Amino acid sequence: METLRTLPGDDVRQIMWRFADRYDLQMVVQTARSLARSLVARLVAEGARKTHEWTEHKAQLLSAFDDAGLTSLFMDPHQGGFIEGPKNLALALVAFELSWVDAGAATGSLATNLALAPIHEKGTPEQRDYYMSRCVPPAPGEDRAILRGAFALTEPLPYIGVDTNTMTGKVRVLEWEEGKEPVLHVDKRGRFITGMDFANFVTAAVDTNDPRIKSSCMVILEETDEGLFDRGAPTLKMVHQLSSTRDPVLSLKVPASRIIGGYTVKDGVIVPNYTHSEIIAAVFHRTRVPVALMTTAKLLSAVEPVIRYHRQRFRGGTACEPESAKFQLGLQQKPDAVLRLTDVWATAEAGASLGFETARLFDRLDPTEKAKDKIFAEQGVVGAKSQMSALRKLEKQAIEYLALEALPPDQRDAGRMAELEADTLVQYALLESTANILCPACKLWNTGYGATVMRETVALMGGYGITEDCPGFLFNKWTDAQLEATYEGPEAVQRRHLSVTMTNEVFHARLRNWIAQYEALGAAHPETGASASAASMKLWLWTLEFLLRAKDPEGARLYHSRRQGVTFPLADALCWIMATRSQIADVLELAAKGPENPVVAEGLDGLVAFFSDLAMVQAARSAGEAARICASLVYGFGPQAAEDLAAFETLRAACDRASSGAALAKDRCGAALCQVMIPEALDYPL
């Protein structure tokens, strides 16, 4: 039977992650990869991670990012960039490639982008053009330094983390002369602020400390502003050491025009156009996706070094003859080694599929969101609450659209469907409801569960795994993953986010469509695990609906924002399910589009068979995990009504049955790992 011949190359990934027709992105991938596997890898190998300080050694990264175009990636062409349109997928791919070697470098490459993101998302056009065009390398003949930024949200203990409602950073009016622009005083102490060693400006979240400023906001602070711009002490972090991180102290006088997004004056009060929460929500909505993919890249990067180590484990000594199986296969003689690596790879594939699907979704969402904002502005719908209220009214139409989409094409009301398709606000509601699931899901699952699986890759290298000599820097990657699970909103923040958004009716309608699609797919392509995926989605949705109406023996509602023993595990279960759904979709894309590319077509049968098996392995694992969680919630707060339990048991049994053949699929994956061709050595230094 045809199986995997070589590790999947760029042609395969371009199809699976849907950028086969985007040469701009393909070039960006090559650029980031080349940088990662040369300078970045060299820095790690030379021990640059062994200090908290920002050194000249590490600073080479900045000029390398500039030279390679990664600094300008975030900008539009008129600002000095080179990619037109949304750049979520581009940024995700770069983060993925850099993290393949070292995620600290990826964080460093994204730091100024993160600082610019509030300006990009909600800044005034003047703010956008001013800062974004100065954060790119000078054009030929231009004489100026590149501006670099830092994003300051996180604050010192005890107000730890990103509890966006608790901020000690304050802004007040310092001077306000009649007819002139107000001058503000900003006090902000940051903690764990990336890029702070060299930042020329900081985008800082601050709360109002003055009745003449209505709300919190974000403010741009520059190093040349009057006052204190103390970069602070280096953060004594033990991970991502290739990125600069300090705890700054900022106390500065700035004009009110630095309020991101601008402001209006109403009754003698400055009203920022956006609160800091609104800006942060828009920023993190997008920037969390590359972080999710950082951990995924580590898992995928581990496959090749683990295979090589296992195969070559007994070579080079007198333990065996060159022709012997022990020499040829090494530890791969034993099924455990390849079966455990199969689990790692399956997790990585699911994470990559989920992360890149989310990045692509944001590329679609970005222009729709801008169009939505324009329409709302014309309608006078301003402010987050008013917009949410207006969008809620559109949910019915969004659900109607999904109902039409679920029908066979010849049974749809084409006119109505076209009408809803042309309605920007309806389309926004549809995209946003999915993004509100996929974004926290990939951030939570890829990093949180990814960190756990990364430990498994270290274990697969035995004692070698915890030495500096371990190829692929696996130990660093394991510990780095823990930071990725934490920053830009730790796991609890993502679970909390999901616990709110996963009750959205538009998402439920979408989920029902997916269930129907995957049931059909499961019938047509049982080898992909689509049936298990559909069964787990069905079980999860039933469980949610049950939990929303069920009560505990004391009459308290089970699904409640304060009952995180219910909402959070259910959020976890959804992440598993979403990742598997994306993974299967990518396998089907490869099967459909692979024949169009002669390179991929060459070994397509084997590739599709292997990726289908991986998807089946992951689908079974996800279904099992989701079923376990759902069962713990349905039974755990009981007793519940017998008819409910019977209904649940029927669905759970279907879920278990749908995993039929998964262990055989895993065996086939293990066999494939024993014979797949790998390069003779890793393409970056140790």
Add this chain to the structure above:
Amino acid sequence: MSDGYQIVVCGGIVPDPLQTLEPVHGPAGWGLKNELMLPAILDPWSGHALYEAANLAKAAAGSKVWLVSMGPKAKLQQVMMTVAQKAAFELIALDAPAGGFTEAGDVAAALAEAIEAIPGLDKSRLLLFGGWQSASRGAGATMQIVGEKLGVVDQFQGVDKLTIEDGGVLRVLERVEGGSYQESTVSGPPALFGWATGELPEPPNNPQVGMANMRLVMPALQKAKPVQLAQPAFGSVQLPCQKRETRIVKDTPVEAIAREIVDWINA
């Protein structure tokens, strides 16, 4: 040279050097195991030629660089995603196998034909660049034959340096035995230069250059002319008899590496 040079670089693609290469005989003849699926790079010798060409074109106003590349179209496209970011050029793509199991004469004929067909090519300004050798199969004859077919008889092989002197005279350093150079001058184009490593480092990727190149690279790939190359009959095919042993070592002093190389040569 008031109007600049027309520099045509011939450069094929080869499998990434870290990949295991295993000759296999298939229905279409000899090839490398899983060749199409292995990542490819621009032949390093051709790469040096391209970077030297781009550098020369910058120094001589009005010059233009073409890269004539033969290989499976889809593989060429992947390679171009990197190469196109390193230097400004116009691609002429030929869709043909690249595994090295071809005759230098056949390859050269196809390349010469493609070069002849370049619109507006002025042979009086033509500098033909290519690799002195190839990383796929070092016959070392392809460029010479290309030159002959195009009537370019001033040929230099193993070139490491090319400088433009007063009056457009080209001064050339060619590698000869014993680590020495032969220094020659040629009055000007047309001339052929088979490059050794040259003196330039690999340029960093520049996405702006890449985006500009891609406007012509993608159409060139789409209309890449298929080339049928008859495979000669091989009595046998095997990897070079030296056994390749890749060792990963860390923190080895330069002196120790040098000593090991000397010991190996002496042995």
